[in-house]
Amino acid sequence: MPDRWLALRRVGEWAGLESDQLTNYLATARPVHNQALQARKEESSKSDLRAEYFDFLNEAVFPAEPIVSFLQQNQIDNQIVKRFETGSVPVKDAFRALSVIDYGLDEIVDFVMLLKLLEQYQERAEIAVEPLENLHSLAYLVNYRLSESDSYAVSDDHGFGMLEKTGFRYTFERRGDYVWSDSLQRDQDRLAAWQILDRETIDDPQPEWDITYSVSLGEAAELFLTRFEKRLNNFDSFLLNEWEIQQNTVLEDFATSSKAGISSHLESLERFSTCGDGKVVLNGRPKKFKSERDQKKSQINV
Structure with a gap:
């Protein structure tokens, strides 16, 4: 499974968060992530996330109310907030860099x-x-x-x-x-x-x-x-x-x-x-x- 904090951080950077905003976003997202991950582990049929971790983030983490509310309170662009709400955050793209x-x-x-x-x-x-x-x-x-x-x-x-x-x-x-x-x-x-x-x-x-x-x-x-x-x-x-x-x-x-x-x-x-x-x-x-x-x-x- 990809680094749990790395994916959250890269998506935060993709959303335009920096410095204290990024730190506070991670503090908000980590407990949501941990709770969702624990719930996932309790479903034995869905215990392996290696091949579908990014999907898990979009299904169970990014649309969560604490994260969406944080983005709205920090005046993040509405289109980006919508991607979180609908679980369509381009996680893979967040890892790409310019050539x-x-x-x-x-x-x-x-x-x-x-x-x-x-x-x-x-x-x-x-x-x-x-x-x-x-x-x-x-x-x-x-x-x-x-x-x-x-x-x-x-x-x-x-x-x-x-x-x-x-x-x-x-x-x-x-x-x-x-x-x-x-x-x-x-x-x-x-x-x-x-x-x-x-x-x-x-x-x-x-x-x-x-x-x-x-x-x-x-x-x-x-x-x-x-x-x-x-x-x-x-x-x-x-x-x-x-x-x-x-x-x-x-x-x-x-x-x-x-x-x-x-x-x-x-x-x-x-x-x-x-x-x-x-x-x-x-x-x-x-x-x-x-x-x-x-x-x-x-x-x-x-």
Whole structure:
């Protein structure tokens, strides 16, 4: 079955929801989804959703009154609300991406460093990252260690733990025993749509796994890295090297760890253990990379 939260989130984005609206939509949709899923499981003849999950969403989740009311209260276009009411939301289309996407250097830095994180992970662990939430936790630990670094590449001028010059731009929130970033997930969705990342459903997940996907480098990853990595290395080697050093130490420590092992480490960190569930545990870098050569955005053809 596709990631239960991924489908809900992608449809919310398709409907035009952003930031707090998207967060509140998910908070509304998740209990509706869980209740509908539980009712479905109690019907033994309809226990397997792998081949018809999107139909299930349109039949039992999207037309539900709490979701429709939320959309109406947030002034979503009437035609889109009608698609929810009638159970005709184009869920598959919500996963599609444009074949040509324009991005600036700031976004490409994150893409490249995320791919390098996966590349180094696979070299050490010799498997894809699984489950999906482990990738979020690893990226968080990279930023956390950068925020604790004494290097002048990191500054607290904007508040404790705010990364000024380096680290992923993603903001992380606590979600149970792991961390999650909606913006990181959106980037993963884009990279997967371009076949730069591969994301597959895990057939035999562990009981403690929340999101049963594995993530690995896709066919186009090497081409992407070849195209952009040299350019970034010429841009500002110290900042990116400092970032990569911390990234590699995280992988040395946790590339072969289970979700339980990573969660145990997170609980040992005061910033995580004292953070309420659903609350922001660490902000990403607020400043963007700039370059005279990169005033115009780069076009990525996939």
